[in-house]
Amino acid sequence: MGLVSHRVEMRHLKAGDHIYSYRSAFLYSHHGIYKGEGQVIHFTSSSSSSVHRREVCSACEMLEHSERSSGVIVSCVECFLKSGSLRRYKYGVKKKSYFMKRRGTCNTAEPGPVEVVLERAESLLAQNGFGDYHVLQNNCEDFATYCKTGQGCSRNGTARRYGQASVLPLGLASRR
Template identity: 40%
Template sequence: MSRTLEPGDHIYCKRVEGLYDHHGIYVGDYMVIHLQGKAKKSKPLPPCQKCGNKRVINGEIAKVCVDCFLDGENLKVYDYGVSFWEFTFRRSGTCSTRHSKPPYEVIRIATAFLHDEISASEYNFLFNNCEDFAVTCKTGNKGSVQVLSYLTAGAVCSAAAIVCPVTGLALAGHYVASKFLRR
């Protein structure tokens, strides 16, 4: 990471060998509020010594330490207010042309979600995921560019495969390679 982490930052890290990214809001004191996916671990692990997190993902908004959030991956900061051209040429799900709310408001919104003062929909990979949560806290508008890019690429490759199977396969291969090579 090239800059100092600040409270109110939208942070993310790779998951599943870079297949997707996990997003959250850094709220200060080495803590992150994020929307966790459904349970994936077969047995509970001992609670984290720093934050008490039981490290069993359960599909709700949680506050954990940065180490538990990262789960061994590298921390990255999502950028807001980037130019259209930067947004177009950067990897999906790393930046937004929208401007962020002030840090104190971002933290207030994330904390309100955590304490059920703002109702959050149940976790859904396509329609209500961790990136949607973080973008909502930062801008007030839901949006998962990462999921949208996967859906768009899938639609383009499917259409190309109908017209010409070889072209469709080539497009799919190019898309997958570009996602992993641009990380």
């Protein structure tokens, strides 16, 4: 496995995995929590940016909460990936190697138990409860990281630059 390759095949995915799709054309990654049965819960913006535009396939139309144009949604893995490659985010990496890796691909935090990860993702999905998408402070990576760890990206220090942006500590309760 190379330094930044976290590629994974769909058949190896497990419920509760934090997955992301890396779209080299955009130097951009999109993150979500694998729910099982080919479905992903993820956080999207309503921005007109083409990388976020929603195209719902017939499989996704069957899913509850897939119709939202922004916020926490569920979709099939294919719609989540679009044409990007499927990768698995890494947790519990050593600080030293964390700094060598591409930002937005791993985290030094330890993930919570699978049931808790899925419960967080499901309840945020049910309530569309992750606030407004903000590319700098509240994005899809924060969402997935929060589901995995119960913390925002910046738990290991003050605001730090991540894959997409510098993020501030997250707290669902303290959200405006």
